[in-house]
Amino acid sequence: GENVEQHPSTLSVQEGDSAVIKCTYSDSASNYFPWYKQELGKRPQLIIDIRSNVGEKKDQRIAVTLNKTAKHFSLHITETQPEDSAVYFCAASGSNYQLIWGAGTKLIIKP
């Protein structure tokens, strides 16, 4: 079945620097790739998503890139701020309208 691998599991960056989280997927039929942010004790919230007919999408300080040939996609956060500290999950669309989830990346922003 579909599998999504996410790296790194923990990422620590200096405030103001950029952060990059990478995911790979196995099912070439996947056509939708969302990213969620989960703050401690709260629900995951959608922050950005991309469909397979687009290579890059940007929303202020966050961007997602997709390489369909290599079957990987990445989240880029620029000018990181303390409020960016959270766990980030990637996902890829699977069968029956399911999402196949990555294991998560804990992003730590150092002051």
Added chain:
Amino acid sequence: SQTIHQWPATLVQPVGSPLSLECTVEGTSNPNLYWYRQAAGRGLQLLFYSVGIGQISSEVPQNLSASRPQDRQFILSSKKLLLSDSGFYLCASRGGVNNEQFFGPGTRLTVL
């Protein structure tokens, strides 16, 4: 936009006791609904999903069950809780033209 309600927010139950968690959705009709469990510091484990009333698919064999008695109501149950059932239970609803899922606020279950 849709709103997802879950209750209770927090629950402490003894081993062997029953469980009933409820999820209701507003602002959409005939949604696909999902139950996830998240252990402390871990990822999202899909437990059940439903594409319509009375239609339940189980992803992981366990002592939990789910039911969908109404279009916008999804219930997670257990007859006898285990210690390993502790976790953060999230209900989600699929919305829009994509497969994006929106999550409820979750129920934090501790089994003692």
